[in-house]
Amino acid sequence: MAEFTPSGDQYEISHGEQHAVVVEVGGGVREYRVGSRNVLDPYDAGAMCDGAHGAPLAPWPNRLADGKYSFEGNDYQVALTEPKSNTAIHGFLRWRNWQLLSRTPSRVVVGHVLHPLQGFPFCFDVRVAYELDHDGLRVTTTATNIGTQAAPWACGAHPYLSPGGGLIDSATLAFAAALRIDTDERQLPKADVPVDGTPYDFSDPRLIGDTKIDYAFRDMDRDSEGRAWVRLRGVDGHTAELWCDASYPFVELFTGDTLSPDRRRNGLGVEPMSAPPNAFATGECVLKISPGETTTHVWGARLA
Numbered sequence: 001m002a003e004f005t006p007s008g009d010q011y012e013i014s015h016g017e018q019h020a021v022v023v024e025v026g027g028g029v030r031e032y033r034v035g036s037r038n039v040l041d042p043y044d045a046g047a048m049c050d051g052a053h054g055a056p057l058a059p060w061p062n063r064l065a066d067g068k069y070s071f072e073g074n075d076y077q078v079a080l081t082e083p084k085s086n087t088a089i090h091g092f093l094r095w096r097n098w099q100l101l102s103r104t105p106s107r108v109v110v111g112h113v114l115h116p117l118q119g120f121p122f123c124f125d126v127r128v129a130y131e132l133d134h135d136g137l138r139v140t141t142t143a144t145n146i147g148t149q150a151a152p153w154a155c156g157a158h159p160y161l162s163p164g165g166g167l168i169d170s171a172t173l174a175f176a177a178a179l180r181i182d183t184d185e186r187q188l189p190k191a192d193v194p195v196d197g198t199p200y201d202f203s204d205p206r207l208i209g210d211t212k213i214d215y216a217f218r219d220m221d222r223d224s225e226g227r228a229w230v231r232l233r234g235v236d237g238h239t240a241e242l243w244c245d246a247s248y249p250f251v252e253l254f255t256g257d258t259l260s261p262d263r264r265r266n267g268l269g270v271e272p273m274s275a276p277p278n279a280f281a282t283g284e285c286v287l288k289i290s291p292g293e294t295t296t297h298v299w300g301a302r303l304a
Contacts, residue, residue: 006048008097015106015132021045022130027098027110028054029130029159032137034303038162039137039240041267051259051269052158055094056128056141059114060286061156062216062252062277063087065188067119069280071152078119085186090158092117093126107131113146122151124289136241136302145289153287154275155297160256160267161242164234167265168255174205174231175253178219181276187214189277205233208255208268216252216276230270231304244272244299249285252277272299 008024021031021042026049031042043053067078067088082089098110111127114120122145129140145151163171179192180200195201199211203221220228226246230253233239244251254269274297275285287295 123147176221177217248272
């Protein structure tokens with residue numbers, strides 16, 4: 001009898017010294033390392049995924065107030081998955097079984113058909129490709145509307161950059177964004193506030209220290225290829241880097257202070273998002289996907 005793992009089947013890929021493990025439950029990346037050095041903070045094969053580690057978030061990332069939204073003149077109510085804040089968080093796919101669609105030594109593709117359900121009468125074929133090459137890990141999410149009506153769509157991902165050992169307090173963070181989305185007690189958006197000169201300004205790299213962060217940022221600096229970068233340099237001198245393409249105009253940073261005591265601040269949550277918190281309610285950056293139409297989003301990570 002095969003050994004039981006809470007996250008289901010484990011799909012290992014490698015390229016040189018790089019090694020990653022993608023899981024059946026939630027379709028996320030459980031581990032990504034170079035040699036013995038973690039690039040993404042992992043969780044054990046014998047444990048449930050905690051804090052959405054490595055999971056794709058769809059058909060919306062972050063929180064949806066009261067689980068309510070409107071689309072094309074119709075009102076919808078989805079189940080509340082974070083009762084303490086009376087919100088629905090991170091979509092529907094975190095605890096679903098994903099199907100292995102293809103696999104090579106360095107690439108694996110997993111998929112899930114999101115059938116219509118209460119509060120979301122739409123249908124998507126969602127696929128996530130994880131690939132290792134000379135430039136690190138590349139993660140491509142594609143979603144195709146296979147239903148008969150236009151449907152709302154947003155997505156994200158929830159990896160945690162690893163400091164390589166110890167807590168993130170001793171790591172140096174480099175991240176440049178113009179605006180932070182301030183939130184209320186339910187962690188729902190209140191207003192965009194400038195980052196410059198505040199405790200959340202890491203445009204000049206500096207130690208995280210005891211700073212607590214659980215906010216989305218927008219208007220990030222981007223390179224010539226349109227990629228925004230977050231870099232976490234550990235005390236070992238190596239830097240775990242995460243980038244996201246222009247299809248992700250938002251990044252949430254999370255220092256993990258609400259995780260279980262033994263898991264807090266072991267990694268920095270870096271969440272590329274195609275839409276901000278509460279987007280299904282506000283409509284901001286929510287895509288309208290016609291039947292047969294496909295949308296694609298790409299992020300990646302590497303060790304420098």
